[in-house]
Amino acid sequence: MARLTDVAVMLTLVLGEQALAQSTSSLKKLSLDELMQVYVEQAKRRRFAAEARRQSRLITGSKDETEVLHWIEDVSNTEGWE
Numbered sequence: 090m091a092r093l094t095d096v097a098v099m100l101t102l103v104l105g106e107q108a109l110a111q112s113t114s115s116l117k118k119l120s121l122d123e124l125m126q127v128y129v130e131q132a133k134r135r136r137f138a139a140e141a142r143r144q145s146r147l148i149t150g151s152k153d154e155t156e157v158l159h160w161i162e163d164v165s166n167t168e169g170w171e
Contacts, residue, residue, distance in 0.1 A: 148154045
């Protein structure tokens, strides 16, 4: 059985402190299984975002990045954009 402090830490990681304070009443309706599902989904999102940042940093400033960005500008139709 999870201790209350463990659940509080997990919820803070999942929702962030501010969201946790705003969502306490709706969270009381969730089972531990549902909370774990939310936690796992959020963890996957964080890992995906971290991997995207890592890959972005690897290519930043490279010749390939510059070439692709120029190509995108050349083929993009931005007429009428503000």
